[in-house]
Amino acid sequence: MTTHITVKATRWARGWELEIDNDEYTQVRRLSAARQQVIDYLDTTHPETDHSDWHITIIPSLDEFTAQVEEAKRATQEAAEAQAAAAAKTRATVRSLLDAGISSTDAAIIMGVSKGRISQLARA
Numbered sequence: 609m610t611t612h613i614t615v616k617a618t619r620w621a622r623g624w625e626l627e628i629d630n631d632e633y634t635q636v637r638r639l640s641a642a643r644q645q646v647i648d649y650l651d652t653t654h655p656e657t658d659h660s661d662w663h664i665t666i667i668p669s670l671d672e673f674t675a676q677v678e679e680a681k682r683a684t685q686e687a688a689e690a691q692a693a694a695a696a697k698t699r700a701t702v703r704s705l706l707d708a709g710i711s712s713t714d715a716a717i718i719m720g721v722s723k724g725r726i727s728q729l730a731r732a
Contacts, residue, residue, distance in 0.1 A: 611663070612665070613646075613662060615646055615666050617639060617666050617667065617669060618668075618669045622637065639666060642666045701719070
């Protein structure tokens with residue numbers, strides 16, 4: 609069974625302070641190294657346990673940036689959903705054009721894509 613822990617990362621002058629629990633802390637220069645730093649710390653303080661397969665979630669405390677980060681993530685998700693909807697609509701439109709007897713060459717001109725792309729969309 610994999611153990612899951614959440615670590616709070618707080619910025620400080622030389623990087624990030626990692627709060628493993630109420631009385632266990634370590635530091636790391638970059639968040640990209642935080643997971644390994646937590647494992648190294650736990651291996652040092654609890655050598656009897658293998659921490660290599662633990663699922664460690666690092667939660668950065670961003671204070672003034674939290675709202676901006678969440679808004680950017682939400683906008684990215686909405687854009688991905690809109691892109692998926694647009695792709696589905698494009699595939700359906702191409703199929704409708706071809707089913708109506710419009711040639712793939714003419715469908716390509718109508719849709720503003722290459723004839724090869726029409727073929728790809730029709731197969732999808």
